[in-house]
Amino acid sequence: MSLSALWLLPAAAALLAACCGRQARAVALGAAAATLGMSLMPAWAGLDSLSRLSYAGPAWFYGIRYSVAVDGLSLPLLWLTAFLTLIVILFSWRGRFSSGYWAAFLALEAALMGVFLMRDLFFFYLFWEAALIPMFFIIGLWGSANRRHAAVKFFLFTFAGSVLMLLGFLVIVTQHHLATGVWTWDMELLKSPRPGGALGLASFLALVVGFGVKVPLVPLHTWLPDAHTEAPVGGSVMLAGVMLKMGVYGFLRVAIPFFPELCWRLLPWLGGVAAVGVIYGALCAMAQQDLKRLVAYSSVAHLGFCLLGIFSRTQEGLAGGSLQLLNHGLTTGALFLLVGALYERGHKRGLSDFGGLAGRAPWLTFFFGVSIFASIGLPGLNGFVGEFMSLAGMMVRLPVLALAGVIGVTLAAAYALPAFSAVFLAEPGEGSVSAMISDLSALEALTLAALVLPMLAIGLHPGPLLALLRSGVGGLAL
Amino acid sequence: MSSFLPIEALAPQLALAAGVVAALLAGMLKERPRGLLRAVAVSALLAAALLAGASLPSAHPPLLRLDRIGLCWQELFCLGALPLAVLMEEDEIPVALLFGSVLGMGLLAAAGSFLTLFLGLELMSLPAYLLVSRGRREEEAREAGLKYFFAGSTAGALFLLGMTLYYAASRSLALAPASGPLAQAGLALMGAAALFKIGAVPLHFWLPDAYEAADPEVAGFLSTSMKAAGVLLLMRLAELAPSSALARVLPAFGVMTMLAGAFLALRQQRLQRLLAYSSISHAGFMILGVGAWAAQGATGAGAAAVYYYLIAYLFMSNGAFAFLKTSGLSTRAQLRGYAQREPRLAALLAALLLSLGGVPPTAGFLAKLLILWETVRCGLYGAALAGALAALVSLGYYLALIRDAYFEPAAGQPPPAALRRHSSGERLVLLACAIPSALLGFFPWLAGGLAGVLSGL
Structure with a gap:
């Protein structure tokens, strides 16, 4: 089986779904399930033989060449993408959506799979940007009240970052050609020689901004709360679950391997920005009255943890940071689905609009509780492993930043637990819509169970996944 | 003879x-x-x-x-x-x-x-x-x-x-x-x-x-x-x-043109005028490309970047104007809710606009990429940054048009010209322009072939 099928299949299915009207839903389900199955096949065949799956086409133009590969870093992200797409499709199953909705999610999946598969900077960029188009339509067409503004803001903001990143790529490729006389866009070959001096610094910063908008790093994060809040449930899940990961993946795949020394020299700055993100995101989340906005801001904080671990460049930090990517995809995905379920029933999202749901909707409460605890890093659930390892990694390098991270963990409990208690445990107040909230349907419960099980599994037995991730990112350690 | x-x-x-x-x-x-x-x-x-x-x-x-x-x-x-x-x-x-x-x-x-x-x-x-x-x-x-x-x-x-x-x-x-x-x-x-x-x-x-x-x-x-x-x-x-004063000021003209065109187009309400200003912005990219080509001695593959830009623009711009002709719309207000009325034409319009805006994987993306690449190759980093800024600003109004057509509810009755039946010629032109605009970016080797043809390989 060729790796290209992982993006070709959803892309073809998206075209099919766009054309076939009523059956689009079934096409989407089938394609998403098949893609997930295919993405799991490399694991079946044995993880030692991942490198044998890679494929590189002929060089086309100035060294641009189609090439795909997987390793211990991209394979779990492919799983996450395929898994969350399937979950989103199942969760929207009963919604009355036009065929465009299903096509858009399949197109999004194709683009995201492409980002994690491509090993040529040109194609990497192509898919990176192409992912914006379906998400733009998902937010703008099926989002909530302020969706139009949020969709355009999201597109322009991330496009601005990516164009800078593209200029960075162009400088790297051109300088490589000047130094070696060879045109190439290949990620491996471009690592040396790389531009030095002011030009090197400028192109590194361009990459940091490009990836940083996506992560998001704190001064560049302002698109996120709007986009996450206004997007439909499925859109929020894919945004937070996968698209934010693209930024961190970019750091791991491009920025750090291309500029290891610069990254090391700027560690106090980069790590500082990540730590600010952890604290700032948590403080913002504490101030939110809207449940969805709260989850959105918590993403800013959680991605900060990932970056703290990764920038530390220790074995623990790298593995923990990349594990935290997957964890965040699972927990935030579950939280967005649950908030979506609440909104669908009560048409409200405010913390004070609910109360006492624990008695009315036990399953909803259970899943929400597990996800919230996973998100704040309770031992035994997945979040703990990732955050602990990330902070342990940073502790070796810059203890101050690790300390900031620890404060961030405490703050996470300080915004998540009151929110949980306000919605599920407190007495319903005036104007509460709790009476309208029914428990999860069987299908919803099933999809959430599918999300919660891996949380438990990773929390209790992270070894195999960590080993896989370490094989992908361990080489970046100092 | x-x-x-x-x-x-x-x-x-x-x-x-x-x-x-x-x-x-x-x-x-x-x-x-x-x-x-x-x-x-x-x-x-x-x-x-x-x-x-x-x-x-x-x-x-x-x-x-x-x-x-x-x-x-x-x-x-x-x-x-x-x-x-x-x-x-x-x-x-x-x-x-x-x-x-x-x-x-x-x-x-x-x-x-x-x-x-x-x-x-x-x-x-x-x-x-x-x-x-x-x-x-x-x-x-x-x-x-x-x-x-x-x-x-x-x-x-x-x-x-x-x-x-x-x-x-x-x-x-x-x-x-x-x-x-x-x-x-x-x-x-x-x-x-x-x-x-x-x-x-x-x-x-x-x-x-x-x-x-x-x-x-x-x-x-x-x-x-x-x-x-x-x-x-x-x-x-x-x-x-190639080393004359004219050739050396071309990048500056290009930058000025692309930025001015992009900013002026932002406020336009009449579609045809908006496309006119956007064509000024695109012309800026072409001039920048000529400037970069001249800076490399007016030989070599730089001409291919300009040529590719013109080909891509040929599809995008002709398609966008053909859309105006086919749809009979003249202002942005009339564009509102268009996707509900004419989903197919609206999809073609969206493809054309994304291509004009230079979003991957469209032809417009590869065109802009090639021009910026040539600019970086001759060390004009400031001009390349300005090009990125112009691309961003111009994407702003293209997205606004998509937003009008797709996300806004229809406002009032469509103009009488819009209710006419579309002829098969109009549909053919639109399709023939929109499809290459949307997909040429997937085929960078086409641009490579052009470079070969132009430099006589």
């Missing part, structure tokens, strides 16, 4: 001239079969394109010289005129005018001396003034046509003056390098004429009016073939003296 007027070098132009005669003859028929003129128009343009494609580079001094760039551009002119040939009204006069204009462009591309260059320039411009003046909204069209005529004549006069100065320096009308202050001044004046034709800021003031008052399909022709001719003229001048 060398004759004074070599037939084989002028074959595409002869095909077009035959087309003029055929169109005028067909106009004299009492009962003309429907679609006859359209068939004549399309087949003559295709024949000219094929003949240009089949020609080999050769020199025919003193007047003509066929090189690879010229031949490639001749094909471009013919292809850029095809949508107009399909969409225009069934009348012999505009068909003849269109052929005349394309013929002039062909002459410009095949020019081996300043004399032919000037002849081509005027021959391509005169019919264009008339095409604009014949717009459906008569008052406005006549006024804009006049304005276009005066601006164009000024450009022609500038060119003549520059030519004279250049002649004084080089003592020959041949397109050959010359040095000295007179030659520099002559080049600068002729360059100004070319920038006038392309619509570079600050020589762009005539352009929005002309594009807005003309019929949309005519505006499409002006923004593609006509701009391509201006770009070719600029390249011929830069070729003569």
Whole structure:
């Protein structure tokens, strides 16, 4: 089986779904399930033989060449993408959506799979940007009240970052050609020689901004709360679950391997920005009255943890940071689905609009509780492993930043637990819509169970996944 | 064999001239079969394109010289005129005018001396003034046509003056390098004429009016073939003296043009005017590309980047104007809720707009990438940054149009022109423009092939 099928299949299915009207839903389900199955096949065949799956086409133009590969870093992200797409499709199953909705999610999946598969900077960029188009339509067409503004803001903001990143790529490729006389866009070959001096610094910063908008790093994060809040449930899940990961993946795949020394020299700055993100995101989340906005801001904080671990460049930090990517995809995905379920029933999202749901909707409460605890890093659930390892990694390098991270963990409990208690445990107040909230349907419960099980599994037995991730990112350690 | 007027070098132009005669003859028929003129128009343009494609580079001094760039551009002119040939009204006069204009462009591309260059320039411009003046909204069209005529004549006069100065320096009308202050001044004046034709800021003031008052399909022709001719003229001048002052200021002109066009387009409410300003912004990218090509000695693959940009823009711009013609919409307010009414046309529009905005994987993305790449290659990092900024700003208004069409609810009744049935020709043109616009970015090797053709591999 060729790796290209992982993006070709959803892309073809998206075209099919766009054309076939009523059956689009079934096409989407089938394609998403098949893609997930295919993405799991490399694991079946044995993880030692991942490198044998890679494929590189002929060089086309100035060294641009189609090439795909997987390793211990991209394979779990492919799983996450395929898994969350399937979950989103199942969760929207009963919604009355036009065929465009299903096509858009399949197109999004194709683009995201492409980002994690491509090993040529040109194609990497192509898919990176192409992912914006379906998400733009998902937010703008099926989002909530302020969706139009949020969709355009999201597109322009991330496009601005990516164009800078593209200029960075162009400088790297051109300088490589000047130094070696060879045109190439290949990620491996471009690592040396790389531009030095002011030009090197400028192109590194361009990459940091490009990836940083996506992560998001704190001064560049302002698109996120709007986009996450206004997007439909499925859109929020894919945004937070996968698209934010693209930024961190970019750091791991491009920025750090291309500029290891610069990254090391700027560690106090980069790590500082990540730590600010952890604290700032948590403080913002504490101030939110809207449940969805709260989850959105918590993403800013959680991605900060990932970056703290990764920038530390220790074995623990790298593995923990990349594990935290997957964890965040699972927990935030579950939280967005649950908030979506609440909104669908009560048409409200405010913390004070609910109360006492624990008695009315036990399953909803259970899943929400597990996800919230996973998100704040309770031992035994997945979040703990990732955050602990990330902070342990940073502790070796810059203890101050690790300390900031620890404060961030405490703050996470300080915004998540009151929110949980306000919605599920407190007495319903005036104007509460709790009476309208029914428990999860069987299908919803099933999809959430599918999300919660891996949380438990990773929390209790992270070894195999960590080993896989370490094989992908361990080489970046100092 | 060398004759004074070599037939084989002028074959595409002869095909077009035959087309003029055929169109005028067909106009004299009492009962003309429907679609006859359209068939004549399309087949003559295709024949000219094929003949240009089949020609080999050769020199025919003193007047003509066929090189690879010229031949490639001749094909471009013919292809850029095809949508107009399909969409225009069934009348012999505009068909003849269109052929005349394309013929002039062909002459410009095949020019081996300043004399032919000037002849081509005027021959391509005169019919264009008339095409604009014949717009459906008569008052406005006549006024804009006049304005276009005066601006164009000024450009022609500038060119003549520059030519004279250049002649004084080089003592020959041949397109050959010359040095000295007179030659520099002559080049600068002729360059100004070319920038006038392309619509570079600050020589762009005539352009929005002309594009807005003309019929949309005519505006499409002006923004593609006509701009391509201006770009070719600029390249011929830069070729003569790659290190001249003219060549060195081109990137600055490009940056100014792309930024001014993008910012001016942001506030436009009338669609055709918006596209006119956006065409100014795109022209900035082309000029920047020519500047980068000149900075690398006016040889090599840099020309391929400009050529690719023109090809991509040929599809995008002709498609966008064809959409205006097909849909009958004229303001942004009328665009609201369009996707509910016409989902298919709206999807084509979205593809065209994303391509104009340069979002991967569209053709517009690869075009912008190639230009920025050439800019980075010659070390113009500031210009590359400005290009990125212009791309971002222009994406702002393209996205706003998609937002109008897709996300906003319909406001009021659609205009009467929008309720008309679309002809099959209109649908064909839209499809033929939108599909390449959307997907060419997936095929970077096409651009590689172009580079090979242009540098004679």
